[in-house]
Amino acid sequence: xxxxxxxxxxxxxxxxxxxxxxxxxxxxxxxxxxxxxxxxxxxxxxxxxxxxxxxxxxxxxxxxxxxxxxxxxxxxxxxxxxxxxxxxxxxxxxxxxxxxxxxxxxxxxxxxxxxxxxxxxxxxxxxxxxxxxxxxxxxxxxxxxxxxxxxxxxxxxxxxxxxxxxxxxxxxxxxxxxxxxxxxxxxxx
Amino acid sequence: xxxxxxxxxxxxxxxxxxxxxxxxxxxxxxxxxxxxxxxxxxxxxxxxxxxxxxxxxxxxxxxxxxxxxxxxxxxxxxxxxxxxxxxxxxxxxxxxxxxxxxxxxxxxxxxxxxxxxxxxxxxxxxxxxxxxxxxxxxxxxxxxxxxxxxxxxxxxxxxxxxxxxxxxxxxxxxxxxxxxxxxxxxxxxxxxxxxxxxxxxxxx
Numbered sequence: 001x002x003x004x005x006x007x008x009x010x011x012x013x014x015x016x017x018x019x020x021x022x023x024x025x026x027x028x029x030x031x032x033x034x035x036x037x038x039x040x041x042x043x044x045x046x047x048x049x050x051x052x053x054x055x056x057x058x059x060x061x062x063x064x065x066x067x068x069x070x071x072x073x074x075x076x077x078x079x080x081x082x083x084x085x086x087x088x089x090x091x092x093x094x095x096x097x098x099x100x101x102x103x104x105x106x107x108x109x110x111x112x113x114x115x116x117x118x119x120x121x122x123x124x125x126x127x128x129x130x131x132x133x134x135x136x137x138x139x140x141x142x143x144x145x146x147x148x149x150x151x152x153x154x155x156x157x158x159x160x161x162x163x164x165x166x167x168x169x170x171x172x173x174x175x176x177x178x179x180x181x182x183x184x185x186x187x188x189x
Numbered sequence: 190x191x192x193x194x195x196x197x198x199x200x201x202x203x204x205x206x207x208x209x210x211x212x213x214x215x216x217x218x219x220x221x222x223x224x225x226x227x228x229x230x231x232x233x234x235x236x237x238x239x240x241x242x243x244x245x246x247x248x249x250x251x252x253x254x255x256x257x258x259x260x261x262x263x264x265x266x267x268x269x270x271x272x273x274x275x276x277x278x279x280x281x282x283x284x285x286x287x288x289x290x291x292x293x294x295x296x297x298x299x300x301x302x303x304x305x306x307x308x309x310x311x312x313x314x315x316x317x318x319x320x321x322x323x324x325x326x327x328x329x330x331x332x333x334x335x336x337x338x339x340x341x342x343x344x345x346x347x348x349x350x351x352x353x354x355x356x357x358x359x360x361x362x363x364x365x366x367x368x369x370x371x372x373x374x375x376x377x378x379x380x381x382x383x384x385x386x387x388x389x390x391x392x393x
Binding site for chain 1: 216217219220221223224225227228229231233234235237238255256277278279
């Protein structure tokens with residue numbers, strides 16, 4: 001595990017759950033900076049309609065919002081996603097701080113598995129932090145390829161090796177049945 | 190004034206400009222600014238969201254329905270200040286900036302403002318000068334950039350600009366559609382029945 005900074009250049013790093021509208025906006029702004037600004041993701045894909053059924057966790061350096069993650073809740077697992085850290089604050093373990101907060105939250109809620117979808121280039125990052133591939137195959141096409149990854153909520157109780165695939169398998173590339181207006185046909189790119 | 194549609198060749202993108210009028214549109218505006226100022230220009234969060242967002246008007250530009258550009262307008266006594274103008278990276282070759290600024294100036298002019306004012310980053314000065322702005326005062330700097338103040342004179346139509354003598358129901362219209370009937374005019378057919386709850390009920 002990498003070391004996790006409790007402070008960056010003397011500024012303390014803290015993590016909290018979004019409780020107010022302003023908190024949520026901070027989480028959204030961090031994601032917009034990273035995904036729309038840096039990675040050129042279209043707005044309508046980044047804000048996909050799942051933000052208001054999810055929990056948002058924010059990391060601060062002092063009072064500056066510098067990281068965010070969204071957790072969606074399913075019956076048999078919790079799903080951290082949209083993990084983002086502002087570029088100039090990277091390399092301080094803020095991502096792991098956020099994921100660890102997710103893990104604790106999942107634990108409190110009686111969940112025993114974390115599930116996420118990683119870009120192929122980020123798989124090594126997740127594996128370094130104790131996650132493993134759910135199955136060897138990538139799903140999706142082209143730039144949209146993702147790898148399903150899982151981790152136990154309690155690190156001392158590893159998930160059974162034999163994969164009974166969670167419902168998550170049906171989750172991937174789930175059509176957004178709540179949103180009628182996704183215009184981008186994003187699967188085609 | 191709300192919608193500008195490019196016509197002609199069929200595969201040209203549809204450009205829509207409007208005053209942000211719902212919380213979704215405001216959210217889009219804030220997220221575009223986060224993408225460009227925080228994501229690309231390393232602006233600190235509290236400098237980007239400086240406390241003036243809730244006393245301002247926000248303009249949104251869409252390309253084929255996708256949020257592409259935004260601008261904030263603040264209203265002073267004799268001038269309107271255009272600020273926080275962004276275009277997402279992927280839309281920067283579309284030539285959106287000048288039409289967007291023109292739309293903003295027209296919006297200010299129709300509201301009766303004789304001047305549009307802005308702080309321009311030095312690298313953009315030429316563009317503003319070509320667009321009818323002239324520089325006033327000394328240069329200054331904040332948030333890691335050098336700025337000059339620019340003014341553009343707007344020709345206000347004395348006959349149509351809103352005044353206290355303008356038809357009250359015109360003043361009630363959405364501000365980017367002052368020439369179109371608004372929802373409150375539709376409400377007039379209901380008459381003035383003054384539907385307040387009784388005092389006792391209000392206090393229950």
